[in-house]
Amino acid sequence: MSKDRNLQNAVPELRLAYNAILDKYNSKWISRFYSLNIDYVTRTAKEQKVLFMLGRSYCDGYKKKSKHQIGKAIDIFFTGKKGRAIWSGKPLDFVRYPRVSLAYWIFGGIAKNHGLTWGGSWNMRDYGHIQI
Ligand SMILES: [Zn+2]
Numbered sequence: 001m002s003k004d005r006n007l008q009n010a011v012p013e014l015r016l017a018y019n020a021i022l023d024k025y026n027s028k029w030i031s032r033f034y035s036l037n038i039d040y041v042t043r044t045a046k047e048q049k050v051l052f053m054l055g056r057s058y059c060d061g062y063k064k065k066s067k068h069q070i071g072k073a074i075d076i077f078f079t080g081k082k083g084r085a086i087w088s089g090k091p092l093d094f095v096r097y098p099r100v101s102l103a104y105w106i107f108g109g110i111a112k113n114h115g116l117t118w119g120g121s122w123n124m125r126d127y128g129h130i131q132i
Helices: 012-026 045-053 098-113
Strands: 035-040 073-079 129-131
Touching: 012 035, 012 073, 012 098, 012 129, 073 098
Parallel strands: none
Antiparallel strands: 035 073, 073 129
């Protein structure tokens, strides 16, 4: 099963917000180093369950649904200058990874300014996650 990365599958309100966030992000200097990409849009209950079992989410997909299951959440990731994906387990480690941490921080701030919830504010930090 491959990840749904199609923005068209997000609800219209989130689609518009994401495009505005992307524009704003691209106006920041950090975007010259890290490009914003969509990693995941919608998810089936089954896919959600797998993430739950891996300890990556509180939502099991059945009793507790994720906003991804209804098109109200998007996960992002960054790519570097040469297009290489940056998958950092600790993206907000400002000491070891100052620049990419800053990229996540800026992204989260922009998302919040657009009225979205940013997973970086949660107890189970999810820096690449935004939802409405
Ligand atoms: Zn997510």
